[in-house]
Structures are given as C-alpha cells and as structure tokens.
Amino acid sequence: MIELPNLQDYDISPKSGFLPEDKPISRLSSATYTQWEVIMDSLPSLILTKRIRKVIENLPVLSIDEISGDKPELRRAYSILCFMAHAYVWNVDVPSDQLPKSIATPLLEVSELLEVPPVATYAGLCLWNFKDIFQLEQQLGEWDLDNLATINTFTGSIDESWFYLVSVYFEYKGASCITNGLETLKAIREDNIAKVTSNLQHLAESIDKLGSVMMKMEEMCDPHAFYYRIRPYLAGWKNMADAGLPKGLRYGDEETHRQYSGGSNAQSSLIQTLDILLNVEHFPTGVRPKSTPGANTKSISSESGQNNFMNEMKTYMPGPHQRFLTHLQQVSNIRSYVMEKNQHQLTLAYDACLAMLKSFRDKHIQIVTRYIILQAKLQKSAGSSNTLRSGLSKTAGKQEQKGTGGTSLIPFLKQCRDETGDPAAGEWGQRVLSSGVLSTKHKASGDTDKEDSNRIVKKPRIGMAGDFKEVGEEETGHW
Numbered sequence: 001m002i003e004l005p006n007l008q009d010y011d012i013s014p015k016s017g018f019l020p021e022d023k024p025i026s027r028l029s030s031a032t033y034t035q036w037e038v039i040m041d042s043l044p045s046l047i048l049t050k051r052i053r054k055v056i057e058n059l060p061v062l063s064i065d066e067i068s069g070d071k072p073e074l075r076r077a078y079s080i081l082c083f084m085a086h087a088y089v090w091n092v093d094v095p096s097d098q099l100p101k102s103i104a105t106p107l108l109e110v111s112e113l114l115e116v117p118p119v120a121t122y123a124g125l126c127l128w129n130f131k132d133i134f135q136l137e138q139q140l141g142e143w144d145l146d147n148l149a150t151i152n153t154f155t156g157s158i159d160e161s162w163f164y165l166v167s168v169y170f171e172y173k174g175a176s177c178i179t180n181g182l183e184t185l186k187a188i189r190e191d192n193i194a195k196v197t198s199n200l201q202h203l204a205e206s207i208d209k210l211g212s213v214m215m216k217m218e219e220m221c222d223p224h225a226f227y228y229r230i231r232p233y234l235a236g237w238k239n240m241a242d243a244g245l246p247k248g249l250r251y252g253d254e255e256t257h258r259q260y261s262g263g264s265n266a267q268s269s270l271i272q273t274l275d276i277l278l279n280v281e282h283f284p285t286g287v288r289p290k291s292t293p294g295a296n297t298k299s300i301s302s303e304s305g306q307n308n309f310m311n312e313m314k315t316y317m318p319g320p321h322q323r324f325l326t327h328l329q330q331v332s333n334i335r336s337y338v339m340e341k342n343q344h345q346l347t348l349a350y351d352a353c354l355a356m357l358k359s360f361r362d363k364h365i366q367i368v369t370r371y372i373i374l375q376a377k378l379q380k381s382a383g384s385s386n387t388l389r390s391g392l393s394k395t396a397g398k399q400e401q402k403g404t405g406g407t408s409l410i411p412f413l414k415q416c417r418d419e420t421g422d423p424a425a426g427e428w429g430q431r432v433l434s435s436g437v438l439s440t441k442h443k444a445s446g447d448t449d450k451e452d453s454n455r456i457v458k459k460p461r462i463g464m465a466g467d468f469k470e471v472g473e474e475e476t477g478h479w
C-alpha cells in the first residue's frame, strides 16, 4: 500500500498550507541586486509614467549564482522578475513580444530552480508576495488578514493588494482542509467510521469558511479598478493574438517565441487538493459526461478525459506542490469508502463537503460576474473607457470573455461548479447537488421578475449584496 504523503516532503505547512510558514523576504539581501529592488520600490510610478521599458532596457544581466541555493531569496527574485516582465510587456498600448535579456535570463534561471514557469503565476503574485504589517508579539499565533500586506503590486493600490491578499488568506484558512483531509485518509486506513465522519464534518465547515473568505474580495477591491487597472498586467502570452501577441513572447535572444498563460487562481493547489480528496473530476469544457448521480465517476472518466485546463494549471504550481497532488491522487479513497460503508451520517458528512465546495464555486461565479462580465458589458454600453490602460481589454466588450488562464470563463466555471456535485453519495446529496438547489437564482431585494429590455445595470456597490436593479444571470451572477 502506498504511504500517505508527509507534508514536509512537499513544502507544505500544517499551519499555513501552501504558503511558506516563514513569511517571504521583502528584499533580496545582497547588494548585487540593488538595481532590481530599486525598480521595485518605484514600480507603480514607473508604470504610470510609462518609463518601465526604458529602465529595464538599461539594466545589466545579473548572475543569480549568489542566491541559487537559497529558496526564500530565489522566490523573491522570481516574484520581482515576474512583476518586471509583465510590466515590461503590458505597460504601453502595443505590447512587446520580446523580453530583454536583463530580465529574461535570470527569470529563466530562477524559474527552473523553483520548478515554476517563467511567467507571473499565482505563486509569484500571491504565495510568495506577502508580509506582516506589524511584527506582532502574537506572531506565533493565528495570522490575521488585517495584519497582512503585499510586498509588491503593479499599481500601488489597496485594491490590487487586497486582490492578492484575499487569496493569501484563503490559502492560510485552507491549511486545515489539507490536514483534515489527510487525517480522514488515515482514519479510513484504521477503518474508524466515527473518526472519518467527524473529520469530514470538520472538513465541510472549513470549506464553508473558504467561501466567506472569497466574498471578502468586495470589501476593498473595486471591480472597475480590477478590470481596467490591475487585470491587464496579470495576462500572460498564450492565445493572446487579440491583445497583440500572436506568437507569444521571445525571452532574450531565443529564436522562438514561448507561450504561457497568465496568473490565475486555478493555479491554487488548495482547490485541486479538495477536488482530489473528494473525488471531484473535471472534464473539458462542453464535454461533461452526462451526470449520473451516485455513479462512481471513475467509471465514466479516463485519464485523457480529465479537464485539460485544470491539469495544465498544475504545471504552473511550484514543483513540490505538483508532486503532492500526484501523490494524493494515488491514495485518495474517501468516496469509495463512503460508498462501501453506506452509513447515513458518513454519507451525509461527505455530501456536505461537496455541497460546501459547490457553494464556494457558486460564490466565485458571482464574483467573476461582477469583476469581469459586468465590467466588460458596461464598457461596451459606454462605448469606451476613459481610463489609462494597456491595450489588453480594448476589445473586451465585443467578444467572448476569457480568463487570464485563457478559459471561456463562464461556461468553464459553471461546468466546474456543476461537476462538483456529481460524486454525491447519498440520496440527500444527489437531490440537492444535482438539482441546483445551491445555485437557485436568488433575487436581490426589490428585484422583479418582469423582463425589461431597457435594463439599467447599476455599478456594483462595494461590500453590498444585491447590487443590481434587474434580475438576470449577468446582473446577479446566479448563472
């Protein structure tokens, strides 16, 4: 029998999950890299005044030899080189399809050592880009979202900091899901039904909390700021012909272009851990096998049937985290245990985990609707936006919306959500999870059912639920 994974073998902390337990360093320690850090000190201003390209073009190519054996230093170098690379490519209306050697060479080198692609990933922007505001004496205790700050941003805005920090906190809160999941697998090996059940009950509660963390996004990240100021810089260089990069990006004097997707929360190992633990499977968008509630989904899938995008996103995670997911996949047997035992409380606890994960994805779709779909729609109806930004979102209102990962966003996210209910084991779960009870179209107070062709969509008010005047999938986010 394959051993259960040990978290320390995979750079995972029982306290902070996929985040480093020792907070990332905020500056490279050696004076060799002062030029990089000086640029980072003023990155938002250099971007705003469109001087970043010139500055980067004048940088020498620095060797990474001094930091090649030190993970925290390498992570800092990776994170800032990614910020500089994306700022270089997307700062002005016409994106650059070539990255100067000053950034390209060290970026390729540190990425290889850290086993991440040479592009701004979720790891570079979130996992390795946060610090404490105050070094409080309770440092050894719980982390507090209000005491966290980002180290770097493109814009210097609170909105952008918050955008990353919500994910940081989500990962922190998710650590208990990882330990709980492994405890559950251990209890299965001991055939201790009561322990499996209570672990799954705790897991359901932890997943529920993740949904609440997600909804904090609206407290301090304004959708307009996100869509026009921040998001253009998160884009990568894969399938980016519309934005002006048909072939991708040339790194230094490499002959061929490379293509990489931009940062995306789909690169979070936490959510894929939950999918694996609960045996949720994703299929390519549009080809979801007919949902057969209660069927062992393993029998209707094959390796090749797995969702290409979610699998591809694994290759954007740090190497040790990818290997953890592969190991977990080999030992994950919660669903088959639940089916085999066919015990009411156990089944209920497992299905509750699925219900919470599905509800999390439902909330996420609401966020995406407010932050991307509605913004694109407003842009279209307003003709054009009067904000300074890269050319990336110029065509956004006219065409199908794509995620920074390149997905056809709403169909992809809806399918991910619906697939979450498919493995339901009990009668309650099958009814609730497949009937869409969790995603019924709720109406904001004051909404009516009346169809109105002249709908007025109000700009979402931050931190308020039920922001829209009229009911409709796009307006409410209840797809």
Ligand code: HEM
Pocket: 166, 167, 170, 213, 214, 217, 226, 263, 264, 265, 266, 267, 268, 271, 361, 364, 367, 368, 371, 372, 402, 403, 404, 405, 406, 407, 408, 409, 412, 413, 416, 417
């Ligand atoms: C303004 C905030 C956000 C926006 C606009 C947004 C947008 C998106 C988009 C467009 C995708 C599709 C994949 C792609 O092409 O990139 C995606 C995927 C995903 N996002 Fe977000 N996201 C936001 C915040 C979050 C947060 C805070 C979390 C977690 C706490 C999250 C978790 C996920 C996950 C797990 C996926 C993969 C699909 C899935 O598993 O259902 N997102 N997001």
Ligand SMILES: N[C@@H](CC(=O)c1ccccc1NC=O)C(=O)O
Pocket: 121, 122, 125, 126, 163, 164, 166, 167, 231, 234, 262, 263, 264, 265, 266, 402, 403, 404, 405
């Ligand atoms: N996929 C999202 C971007 C996204 O989710 C993301 C990108 C980089 C770093 C963190 C991200 N998610 C944070 O909450 C988009 O299409 O805008």
